[in-house]
Each structure stands twice: as structure tokens, then as C-alpha cells.
Amino acid sequence: MFVNFFLELRQAKVPVSIKEYLALMEAMDKGVADYSVDEFYYLSRAVLVKDERNLDKFDRVFGHIFKGLEAPAGEGTTAEIPEEWLRKLAEKLLTEEEKKQIEAMGGWEKLMETLKKRLEEQQKRHQGGSKWIGTAGTSPFGAYGFNPEGVRIGQDKNREGRAVKVWDKREYKNLDDTVEIGTRNIKIALRRLRKFAREGAEIELDMPDTIRSTARNAGYLDIKMIPERRNKVKLLLLFDIGGSMDAHIRVCEELFSAARTEFKHLEFFYFHNCLYEKLWKDNRRRHVDTFSTAQLLHTYPPDYKVIFVGDASMSPYEIAYPGGSVEHWNEEAGQVWMQRMADTYRSMVWLNPVPERHWSYTPSIQLLQQLTSSRMFPLTLGGLDSAMKELNK
Amino acid sequence: MKFTGTDSYVASDDLRVAVNAAIALQRPLLIKGEPGTGKTVLAHEVSKAINAPLIEWHIKSTTKAQQGLYEYDAVSRLRDSQLGDERVKDIRNYIKRGKLWDAFTAAERPVLLIDEIDKADIEFPNDLLLELDRMEFYVYETQEVVKAAQRPVVMITSNNEKELPDAFLRRCFFHYIRFPDREIMTQIVDVHFPDLQRNLLREALNIFYDIRDVPGLKKKPSTSELLDWLKLLMVEDISPETLRSKDSKQLIPPLHGALLKNEQDVHLFERLAFMARREQRQ
Numbered sequence: 001m002f003v004n005f006f007l008e009l010r011q012a013k014v015p016v017s018i019k020e021y022l023a024l025m026e027a028m029d030k031g032v033a034d035y036s037v038d039e040f041y042y043l044s045r046a047v048l049v050k051d052e053r054n055l056d057k058f059d060r061v062f063g064h065i066f067k068g069l070e071a072p073a074g075e076g077t078t079a080e081i082p083e084e085w086l087r088k089l090a091e092k093l094l095t096e097e098e099k100k101q102i103e104a105m106g107g108w109e110k111l112m113e114t115l116k117k118r119l120e121e122q123q124k125r126h127q128g129g130s131k132w133i134g135t136a137g138t139s140p141f142g143a144y145g146f147n148p149e150g151v152r153i154g155q156d157k158n159r160e161g162r163a164v165k166v167w168d169k170r171e172y173k174n175l176d177d178t179v180e181i182g183t184r185n186i187k188i189a190l191r192r193l194r195k196f197a198r199e200g201a202e203i204e205l206d207m208p209d210t211i212r213s214t215a216r217n218a219g220y221l222d223i224k225m226i227p228e229r230r231n232k233v234k235l236l237l238l239f240d241i242g243g244s245m246d247a248h249i250r251v252c253e254e255l256f257s258a259a260r261t262e263f264k265h266l267e268f269f270y271f272h273n274c275l276y277e278k279l280w281k282d283n284r285r286r287h288v289d290t291f292s293t294a295q296l297l298h299t300y301p302p303d304y305k306v307i308f309v310g311d312a313s314m315s316p317y318e319i320a321y322p323g324g325s326v327e328h329w330n331e332e333a334g335q336v337w338m339q340r341m342a343d344t345y346r347s348m349v350w351l352n353p354v355p356e357r358h359w360s361y362t363p364s365i366q367l368l369q370q371l372t373s374s375r376m377f378p379l380t381l382g383g384l385d386s387a388m389k390e391l392n393k
Numbered sequence: 394m395k396f397t398g399t400d401s402y403v404a405s406d407d408l409r410v411a412v413n414a415a416i417a418l419q420r421p422l423l424i425k426g427e428p429g430t431g432k433t434v435l436a437h438e439v440s441k442a443i444n445a446p447l448i449e450w451h452i453k454s455t456t457k458a459q460q461g462l463y464e465y466d467a468v469s470r471l472r473d474s475q476l477g478d479e480r481v482k483d484i485r486n487y488i489k490r491g492k493l494w495d496a497f498t499a500a501e502r503p504v505l506l507i508d509e510i511d512k513a514d515i516e517f518p519n520d521l522l523l524e525l526d527r528m529e530f531y532v533y534e535t536q537e538v539v540k541a542a543q544r545p546v547v548m549i550t551s552n553n554e555k556e557l558p559d560a561f562l563r564r565c566f567f568h569y570i571r572f573p574d575r576e577i578m579t580q581i582v583d584v585h586f587p588d589l590q591r592n593l594l595r596e597a598l599n600i601f602y603d604i605r606d607v608p609g610l611k612k613k614p615s616t617s618e619l620l621d622w623l624k625l626l627m628v629e630d631i632s633p634e635t636l637r638s639k640d641s642k643q644l645i646p647p648l649h650g651a652l653l654k655n656e657q658d659v660h661l662f663e664r665l666a667f668m669a670r671r672e673q674r675q
Binding site: 020027033055 | 565
């Protein structure tokens with residue numbers, strides 16, 4: 001009966017395999033889930049999802065598959081609410097403090113209004129003499145309810161089975177990896193870049209050298225150590241600054257600050273819109289202190305990995321024609337310089353903060369896609385991951 | 394053998410289910426979450442709750458998977474042979490058992506904590522696949538197979554500094570410890586400081602969650618930092634009123650050093666508090 005669930009998870013790109021499905025069955029068989037929906041949700045989540053980025057997808061699929069699956073009729077206790085209790089609540093409910101306790105986010109104000117109205121109504125009816133009965137199930141207001149659309153009326157004890165289903169809360173939304181990145185996330189992705197080169201502290205035993213020295217030492221042990229592996233990736237960062245990039249500058253700075261702590265050999269330069277014959281290091285002195293791109297090509301050896309960060313959104317002329325630059329007269333077209341970079345540096349990627357779905361509408365993005373041989377990636381965690389993989393190839 | 398949380402650890406329902414599933418199905422449980430949400434402590438508490446000995450293996454950047462199985466000290470054996478020591482005849486004298494070996498051969502079923510697995514080399518988890526799956530390994534030097542008499546409860550924590558390989562993840566159950574909401578946080582504080590004044594706790598939690606909500610903090614304070622701070626507040630005997638009157642003289646809460654761990658954050662917070670106060674005046 002769970003095959004659909006399994007298949008739909010796979011369709012939603014949650015990487016589940018048969019092994020995990022069988023593990024879930026085994027767990028059900030051993031009675032870990034205790035025959036309650038919530039427990040089953042927790043169990044299947046622990047067994048099937050292995051990465052917090054997939055939790056949100058999982059929640060969505062779970063909500064879809066098990067829609068309409070409600071807790072059994074035990075909720076009947078809410079059907080009849082003692083009137084005294086209700087009246088006390090009516091007074092209590094509208095104080096500021098109680099309002100604060102209500103954690104539900106959406107439609108809050110409206111709900112409070114309706115609740116007020118309904119409570120008034122009910123008090124009137126009570127004066128009329130009829131016994132007040134709560135509406136079980138349909139009302140968003142209930143002692144044991146806590147829906148996105150629901151309001152909790154004080155209850156003495158916290159109940160597990162809240163009216164809102166846990167998976168519908170989608171608490172893991174911000175862990176999905178298609179969202180844009182923060183500093184911490186960038187660090188994780190940049191660590192992909194770590195390549196280990198032998199340089200640094202003495203830690204490892206150098207077997208060949210030890211044998212050689214021991215033999216030379218007339219058979220008495222002479223232990224030789226060699227340096228432990230250390231992070232030694234060389235990185236060249238080129239940022240597009242100013243103009244259309246200003247909206248993305250924060251993301252770029254985060255990427256930059258994250259990158260700085262991650263690599264020992266890191267050089268960065270700024271350019272505007274497209275790469276031309278000049279770059280600069282300090283944006284305030286961009287017209288005074290410049291660094292020629294030709295020199296850059298000669299200074300940094302081809303084993304440097306190059307990352308461009310820019311939105312690549314400009315007029316195609318700025319790339320394709322001499323003199324196309326908006327800032328100065330460039331003797332050679334931007335694409336010539338891009339081509340030189342591509343020829344020199346084998347590992348080169350372009351990170352673009354513009355969402356990938358918009359790329360096809362901007363001709364300049366497509367031009368630069370070609371110039372970097374389709375090594376342009378969106379500036380999201382997923383995109384960064386693929387970019388790092390590309391650089392590590 | 395069911396884990397339901399202990400008197401010093403508040404386990405949410407999902408965590409409880411995940412731990413019980415891992416115990417019942419004898420699979421490793423991988424725990425991730427923000428720093429300071431009690432990942433490592435969980436293993437201690439589970440071992441206490443199910444009354445099993447705890448074996449801890451703390452991973453560093455230089456840790457190799459082999460070290461968890463055993464290490465063969467060839468150098469000291471070579472030296473002993475040169476000195477003519479008797480011990481040299483038995484190779485077993487030079488094999489040092491690792492934590493996994495200890496866990497596999499323990500008299501009663503232990504809890505094995507592999508702490509901060511993401512600190513190690515990227516290949517580290519891959520090197521442990523078979524060992525964690527079949528709970529056995531082969532000792533080449535003595536040509537024996539070490540097999541777990543009873544499969545230990547394996548808890549693995551990760552701070553997400555490295556991606557773990559898929560093949561490794563397949564073999565684990567996974568739980569992501571979410572940052573506790575107010576309700577659970579109150580329970581957690583209750584467990585640690587049962588005689589804390591109600592109103593002090595309320596004020597402190599207000600400030601704590603306010604700080605966590607400040608955008609752009611480098612390091613958000615976590616549960617363990619809140620507990621430290623509360624302890625300090627109690628030791629210094631700070632009244633709830635002092636906490637509430639934060640707009641009078643001080644800009645930032647008293648003893649903030651326990652909550653904010655770097656000067657940029659303190660600075661940012663001061664600036665925001667200053668701006669908030671100015672707005673109030675206007």
C-alpha cells in the first residue's frame with residue numbers, strides 16, 4: 001500500500017531506494033510506529049529522508065499521499081465543552097497575552113474577529129437557555145486544534161496530535177537547496193573545492209624514505225615523516241560590480257567572505273559587466289588602480305581555478321564588439337578576453353545570481369554561456385554544488 | 394528498550410521515533426542540526442536511558458577509518474625485534490584495538506557515538522560502509538574476523554561541513570534536530586533549572602528569541618548558550634525587572650557574553666538596540 005508513496009517520493013526527486021523502502025517495511029513489521037499517523041510520519045521521515053534539504057519535498061509528498069488521513073474519532077472529547085470553561089476562555093482569550101500565545105501565522109486577524117463574533121453569538125444563545133455544544137471537526141476553533149487556520153483556546157496540557165498535521169507545516173522549507181544561499185551554505189559548497197596537496201605539518205610516515213634511511217643507518221630504525229595533506233586550492237575570483245549587479249551585491253559579498261576563509265591562495269578582482277583589458281581590486285579606486293587582464297593571464301598559472309560572479313545581463317554589443325563597453329573605449333571585444341581566459345584556465349565557471357529560468361530571455365547570458373562552454377551555474381546552493389563539481393573535474 | 398527522553402533531556406516526538414527505529418532495526422542513526430541543539434548529548438542520554446555503556450569516538454580532521462577498527466604498530470614491533478624483546482613473537486601484542494572493535498566485542502550491547510563525522514576526510518564514511526552495515530571487519534595481521542556479538546546502537550553526529558556519500562546515507566536513519574520552539578525550550582530549561590523563577594524565564598526567553606530573530610547575526614545563540622546564560626543570570630541574581638527594563642540604560646541584555654560570541658554580533662546588536670530606542674522616543 002505504500003508503493004505509491006515510494007514512487008511519488010522518487011518522482012519528487014527525493015533519493016529513496018528499495019533498501020530504504022524495505023527498511024521502512026521492516027520497521028512497520030516490528031511495530032516501531034505504534035499505529036498512529038504522526039508516529040508513522042516521523043518513522044518514515046527518519047527512514048526515507050537522509051538530507052535536510054529533502055525534508056520539505058518529503059513533507060509535500062506525504063501531505064499529498066495521505067491527504068484525508070485523520071486521527072481516529074478520539075477527538076470527540078472536543079464535542080462537548082463545559083460552558084463555564086468556555087466562558088472563562090471567552091474572557092481570557094481576548095487579552096493581549098493570550099493573543100501572543102497563538103502561534104498560527106496566516107489569517108490571524110480575521111480569525112480573531114470571527115472568533116469574537118462567534119463567542120458573542122454563543123453567549124447570547126446561552127442566555128436563551130440552550131446548552132452550548134462545540135462543533136466538532138469543522139470549526140477552526142477548538143481546544144485541541146492548532147491549524148494554520150486555527151486558533152488554540154487554552155488547554156491545560158500539550159497534546160501530541162495537534163489539529164494541524166506536522167507535515168503540513170513545512171518547517172523545513174528553508175532547507176531546500178534551490179533557495180539562494182547564505183554564508184554558511186556557501187562554505188559547505190566551497191569545501192567541495194578542497195583538493196589536497198602535500199604541504200604543511202609533519203604527520204605521516206614516509207615509508208620509502210624510512211626504509212632507505214634505516215638501511216643506511218645500519219639497520220637501526222630511522223623514522224621519516226612527510227607532510228600531511230593540506231588544503232591547497234588556488235582560486236581566482238572575478239566579480240561583476242556596479243550597474244545591474246547592485247541588486248546582487250550582497251549575495252556576492254557573502255560568497256566572497258565565505259571564500260576568503262576557505263582558501264590560502266585566493267585572488268579577487270572586479271570588472272564591470274564584461275571582462276575587458278582592465279580589472280581592479282578596489283572598487284573606489286577603479287579608475288586609478290587598475291590591473292591589466294593580460295598581466296593577470298601571465299601572473300596566475302593555469303592551475304588556478306577561475307570563478308566569475310556576475311549577472312551577465314547587458315547589451316550583446318558589450319560582449320561582441322570593440323568599443324561596446326558602457327564605461328570606456330575598449331580596443332578588443334569582451335568576447336576576445338573571455339576567450340583568452342577560457343584558453344588559459346581549464347577550470348572556469350560563471351556563477352549567475354539571475355534565476356536559471358530567466359536565462360533564455362537574455363541574449364547576453366546565452367552569449368556568455370557559449371563563451372564559458374556552458375559552464376554557467378545559478379547562484380543557489382544546488383548551482384554552486386554543480387559549479388564546484390565542475391571545477392574539481 | 395524504548396527511548397522516551399530522560400529526566401535531563403527533552404526529546405521531541407520525532408526524535409523519539411527516530412531513535413527507537415534505529416534501536417529496533419539496529420541501524421546507525423545520523424543526527425544533524427544547528428550547533429548546540431544537543432546532538433552529542435543525545436547519545437549520552439540514550440545510553441543512560443537504555444542502560445547501556447557508551448563508547449565515544451570523536452572524529453578529527455586527521456582521523457582515519459582504520460583507526461576505529463585497529464592499528465598495527467609496526468614501528469614498535471620492529472624496534473622490539475632489534476632489541477630482542479620476547480613480545481615480538483606474537484603479533485597480537487602490537488595490535489591496538491579501536492573504538493569499533495571495542496563496541497563489537499563489548500559484553501553488553503553498547504551505544505557507540507561517532508561524533509562529528511563531517512570533520513574527517515571526505516572518504517572517511519565510505520571506508521566504514523561495510524563495517525557499519527555488517528558490523529564485522531577483518532584483521533589482516535592476525536587473519537581473524539571481528540564480528541559484533543550484538544549490534545551496537547550507533548549514533549553519528551554531523552555539523553554538515555561535508556556532504557556524506559549516498560551509499561553511506563542509505564545505511565543510516567536520519568534525523569534533523571530542529572531548533573526548539575518556545576514550548577519545548579521551556580521544558581528543556583525546566584529540566585535543567587527546575588527552580589528558576591517563572592517570570593525570569595519568560596523575560597529571558599523573550600530576549601533570547603529576540604536575539605535569534607536579529608537579521609544578519611554571524612552566530613545565532615543556541616540551546617546550550619541559553620542554558621549557560623540562564624545559569625549566569627541565576628548566579629548573578631539578576632531580577633526579571635532588570636531584564637525587562639533593557640530600554641532604560643543598557644542597550645544590550647546583561648551578561649550578553651554568554652549569548653553573543655563575536656564582537657561583530659555584539660556591535661550589530663548594539664546598533665539595532667540603539668535604533669529601536671531612538672524610534673521609541675520619537
